[in-house]
Amino acid sequence: MASRKEALVRRANRVRRQIKAVxxxxxxxxxxRTSKNIYAQIIDDVxxxxxxxxxxxEADLKGGLKTGADVAAAAAVGKLVAERAAKAGxxxxxxxxxxxxxxxRIKALAEAAREGGLNF
Known part of the structure; x- marks a missing residue:
């Protein structure tokens, strides 16, 4: 039986393989996401x-959030990454x-990124 970590890696690779195909x-x-924080990045695989x-x-987000591990924090990160992506074109x-x-939190980040101007 595979360990939890191996199962997570296998699932992530499966999702990533499907995404790269389309x-x-x-x-x-x-x-x-971790138990304390959430991270987002836009990666150009080419x-x-x-x-x-x-x-x-990040310092500008950390001060205004109650914790880095809730839906509000995820929405703030989604909006910020959308703004930075728009600046990058x-x-x-x-x-x-x-x-x-x-x-x-994953859904909150995605919806905030959509509201921020990203299309997916």
């Missing part, structure tokens, strides 16, 4: 570069939820 050159919005990134560890992305279920 990306058509669009960068991907990759999300990672060039192998990170175009924009945001997390709850990215409007179309594919959403990479990794091994995480599209629910709660």
């Amino acid at each position: 990306a058509n050159g669009r960068p991907r919005l990759s999300v990672h 060039a192998g570069k990170t175009v924009a990134a945001a997390s709850t560890l 990215v409007k179309e992305v594919v959403f990479d939820r990794g091994a995480f279920i599209y629910h709660g």
